[in-house]
Every structure is written in structure tokens, then in C-alpha cells.
Amino acid sequence: MKKKSIIAVCLAAAMIMSALPGCGSTGGKVTESQEQTSQEEVLQESIPASEDEAVMEQPEKKMTYVTCITPQQSGYISMENIVKMYQEQVNPNFSIDIQYIADKPAYLQKIKTLVASNEAPDMFNLDTDPYAIKLLDQGIVVDLSETLDKYGLKDVFLPAPLGWGTTKDGRQVAMPIDFSIEVFWYNKKMFEEAGVTIPKTHSEFLEVCEKLKNAGYTPISVSGKDNWEILRYLLMVTYRYGENDFLYDLAQGKQKMDSEIGRKAAGFVQELGTKYFQSGFASTDYTGASNYFTGGSAAMYYIGTWDLPFMQDDQLSDDMKGNIGYFLLPTVDEGEPVGKSNFISNSTMPIAFGADKFDSETERFIEFYANHISEATSGLAFSPSVNGTLPNETELTKAIYEDMQKSSGSIKLFDIELDPATNELIGKEVVSLALGDISVDEFCSRVDASIEENAASYFSE
Structure with missing residues (x-):
């Protein structure tokens, strides 16, 4: 690899690390000194004598x-x-x-x-x-x-970023x-060849997936190892129909996953997982899911703008240059959504x-x-x-920035609001749900049972 290419890759990696919404991690064993x-x-500069009084x-x-x-x-x-x-x-x-x-x-x-x-x-x-x-x-x-x-x-x-700490x-x-939003990245050529346009509602989103699949394309790339990515699809439905209150109440045991909204969300995840996620998604890690999309193997990929550097032309193969667009969260099929924000937004751990x-x-x-x-x-x-x-000043970055200015608050997340035991359980069960290994009934009942067992003691500590 030429030196110029190495520098470009390093810069992209640095930007990804800078934008991830959370804290960094290191592989391998960490010693106490590390x-x-x-x-x-x-500051190491000495202060001139004339400024001594002001400094004091x-x-x-x-x-x-x-x-x-x-x-x-x-x-x-x-x-x-x-x-x-x-x-x-x-x-x-x-x-x-x-x-x-x-x-x-x-x-x-x-x-x-x-x-x-x-x-x-x-x-x-x-x-x-x-x-x-x-x-x-x-x-x-x-x-x-x-x-x-x-x-x-x-x-x-x-x-939105202020609301992340509210x-x-x-x-x-x-x-x-800082500020980042989560969006659907999509392959423009695949959309055009499948004869589909950006979906506005959940039903349209499923229709787009079906048409992409019929055209011979894998509709969605996702990481099952990083199960929060699949939890986002659950949230896309619960938020639109119940705003943040659904999740707040669920976490406290005042709402049930085995409810109209909860079951609708679980069914949405299962339909996507059994029909439209890439083969082997459950064992795919974060990098693998990203590469699967940017390499031209899937039509859509849901991830935050911390992945923006990998979507830029200088990091893409020739056949992918200028071929990536994005769209925001689909909404309810009829009427006005309860949750009105069109993207999940966050800040690096505030x-x-x-x-x-x-x-x-x-x-x-x-x-x-x-x-x-x-x-x-x-x-x-x-x-x-x-x-x-x-x-940076690319057209893709400018377009995302314009949408960021329309932020109207923060969408709260399953992996932050739930008690630790339920958070661990739902992360595992949502993958099983997407695989079709468990039913919607089983998923909902297991989540509700965990909350009933753990939430009261955790939130009262």
C-alpha cells in the first residue's frame, strides 16, 4: 500500500474512533499500570512579569x-x-x-x-x-x-445533544x-435497479426490502454480535407509537412488552431478521457489517454518523464512489406518530x-x-x-449537517434505560427473535418476566 493510502486509512480510523457514541475500549489483557x-x-509557557498581577x-x-x-x-x-x-x-x-x-x-x-x-x-x-x-x-x-x-x-x-444529558x-x-445522528445509509444503484425510492413509513420500508430481495440484493446489513444494532429496529417502532414514555414505563414495570406496541415492534424485528438481514448476521461484528455494506454487498445499513468517514468517496472502491446516500427513520403508516423525532441523536458519553x-x-x-x-x-x-x-466539506457531510439542525430532542435507548439484568437478556433474546429461534410471544414474555424480577430492586437501590 502506498504511503498516501495508509495515511487516508489512518485518518478515517481516527475519525471513526472520535465519533463513536460512548467510551473507547482496548483489546487484550489490561495491566493495572495500563x-x-x-x-x-x-500551560508550560512562562508568564511575563507585566501580567503577574492579573494572574494573581x-x-x-x-x-x-x-x-x-x-x-x-x-x-x-x-x-x-x-x-x-x-x-x-x-x-x-x-x-x-x-x-x-x-x-x-x-x-x-x-x-x-x-x-x-x-x-x-x-x-x-x-x-x-x-x-x-x-x-x-x-x-x-x-x-x-x-x-x-x-x-x-x-x-x-x-x-438533541443537550437532551442526551437531560x-x-x-x-x-x-x-x-459532540453530536452524531443515526441514519439509514443506502446503495443508490441498488435502489434504482430495484425500482424503489426512499421509504417514508414502516410498511413502505418492508416493501422496499421485499423488492430489493426480489431483485437479487441483500436488503440490510446488520451486526448481531453488537446486538444494540438490532435493538434499534425494535426502538424504531416503540418510539414512533409510544415516544420515550413507552421505554421509560417498560423499564419501570409500568408497561409491558407484551402489549400492542411491544408486539408490533417485536414482529417488525422478526420479519426483518428472517427475511431481509444478511446471511450469518448473528455472528457478524461491527466492522463486518460496515464492510459488507460499503463493499457493495447490501442495499442498506443503519448506523450513526460516526461511520461517515467510511461513506466518503476517498475511502470507497470505484464502483461505490458517489453511490451512497442516506435517509431518516420511517414513520407510522397512518396518522401522526407519537414520537416525532426523525433520527436517534446522541453525544459521546457526556x-x-x-x-x-x-x-x-x-x-x-x-x-x-x-x-x-x-x-x-x-x-x-x-x-x-x-x-x-x-x-469536512463533502456534499454528504453538508446534507447530514442540515438535518442535524432540525433536531428536536433525544430518543432514549433500550440499552441505557433498562436495568442491567434485563438489558443483558433483551440483547440476547432480540438476536434469537430476529433469527426466528423464538416467537414474538416468547420474546415479550421473557422481557416482561425479567423486568418484573429485577426492575423494582434495581431502581429502588
Whole structure:
């Protein structure tokens, strides 16, 4: 491979890592010394004597930020950028000690250990899940709503990435880092040759799949190993018919999967899995599913814009260049959907602030962060702010950015809202459902039984 090609591939890989909506992971055995790295963000430049008085007037503030975002991801790099900018423009006496935990399970365990020891970090990544709500209720993390209102920052962010860190009752548990949306990528030539157009409803989507299959194409590429990808198809139905309330109530045992909406969603997944997913999807991993689509073997692939670099012409074979488009979530067949957002949007695991050392200087940093995050993420990822910059200037990127501006809130996810035991069970059972190994009745009853057994004790802890 020529050097130019190697650089292109490396850049694409770096962008993928920067955009994934969660924390990084590393393969192989992780030693204790590898598990955590620490990097303190302190400017090394000496300060001229003429500025000594101004520097002394600035409060000294040293914060600790524990993160599972890898040093290669945009969320880590943008934080480094923000800190340096804040030191240069506002307070040279400010610093953040960034402590990286190498994989998400180890990270989550570390956070829980620190919290249990009354040593919650000043800053750390936190999804808006039941655990986060517990930390809010216990006063361990700060509800940032007052700070956002105080400095007029809610209008700085797009609703969707900001909503990723917002609880159902409107409390702001964390600040967004970047912005991504999930879309259906599709092969334009396959659509044209099969005589189909972009589907608008669930029924039209199934009709498109059938016509693609009849034309000799595999309709959908999906990863069964990364079972959250199949759970998204379940969510496409439950959200449209029940908004986030269906999932909230299901998680708490106030709603049943064995209901009209739940059964409709399960039936949708089973029809797709038994008819339209690629052969061997259950053992296909994330990379395999992506390559299957970008290599021209499937007509559609549902994944987030963190995969955007692989959809760009400079990363595609000649026969795939200019051949990839995208469309948003199909909606209900008749009437108005209850869930109106047309895409799942999220942010890399957002940043929560510990309550113990939260003060006016922390608030001042948050204000600066909100107003400069676009600059800090420039060239790295889509910014969560209203006037954000683009990671590149291709037509595909520009089109996605236009849709991002229409964001109207966040669609909550099965793999975040459910209790851990049910989350593990539904991930396995949804693959079996898609394979046709279990019936819709069995799937619904097993999910409901797990929630009945585990939800009450988990949410009351």
C-alpha cells in the first residue's frame, strides 16, 4: 500500500474512533499500570512579569476529570483544546488532570468505587441512565440546569445533544461533547435497479426490502454480535407509537412488552431478521457489517454518523464512489406518530460535574466550554452547538449537517434505560427473535418476566 493510502486509512480510523457514541475500549489483557493514565493540562509557557498581577487575581483551580474516552477520540482532544484555550484567554491558574480508564466496564466500576468512597471526581462521563438519576437524587452530581439558565447556555446547544444529558423530568445531568445522528445509509444503484425510492413509513420500508430481495440484493446489513444494532429496529417502532414514555414505563414495570406496541415492534424485528438481514448476521461484528455494506454487498445499513468517514468517496472502491446516500427513520403508516423525532441523536458519553467542589470557577469554565466547544471540535467531529463547524466539506457531510439542525430532542435507548439484568437478556433474546429461534410471544414474555424480577430492586437501590 502506498504511503498516501495508509495515511487516508489512518485518518478515517481516527475519525471513526472520535465519533463513536460512548467510551473507547482496548483489546487484550489490561495491566493495572495500563488501566489508568493521567495527563495534567498545565500551560508550560512562562508568564511575563507585566501580567503577574492579573494572574494573581485569577483563582487557582485544579480539577480532576475521569474519562473512558480514549486519547485518540475527539472528545478527549477537544477537552485538551478547551482547557488550553481557557488558560490562555481566561485563567492561567486553571488546570484539569485527565485520568483515562482503558475500557468502559473498568471505567464504570471505577466511578462506582469512587462514589461509594465519597471521592466522586470533579468531572466524569455519565450517560443519563438510572444510575445517573440516583447520583442526582443523592446530590453527588450537580443538576446543571441552574447554571445553563444563569448564563443563557441552553440556546447555545442543539436540542438533541443537550437532551442526551437531560433526564425525563428536565434535569441536566451532563454536558454534551459532540453530536452524531443515526441514519439509514443506502446503495443508490441498488435502489434504482430495484425500482424503489426512499421509504417514508414502516410498511413502505418492508416493501422496499421485499423488492430489493426480489431483485437479487441483500436488503440490510446488520451486526448481531453488537446486538444494540438490532435493538434499534425494535426502538424504531416503540418510539414512533409510544415516544420515550413507552421505554421509560417498560423499564419501570409500568408497561409491558407484551402489549400492542411491544408486539408490533417485536414482529417488525422478526420479519426483518428472517427475511431481509444478511446471511450469518448473528455472528457478524461491527466492522463486518460496515464492510459488507460499503463493499457493495447490501442495499442498506443503519448506523450513526460516526461511520461517515467510511461513506466518503476517498475511502470507497470505484464502483461505490458517489453511490451512497442516506435517509431518516420511517414513520407510522397512518396518522401522526407519537414520537416525532426523525433520527436517534446522541453525544459521546457526556460530562457530569461532581457536587463536592462545584463552585463559581467551575461555572465560569462551563460557560466558556459551552461558548467555545464548536471551536474546540473543529475538524474533529460534529459540534453539539448551534453554530458548529463541520468535520469536512463533502456534499454528504453538508446534507447530514442540515438535518442535524432540525433536531428536536433525544430518543432514549433500550440499552441505557433498562436495568442491567434485563438489558443483558433483551440483547440476547432480540438476536434469537430476529433469527426466528423464538416467537414474538416468547420474546415479550421473557422481557416482561425479567423486568418484573429485577426492575423494582434495581431502581429502588
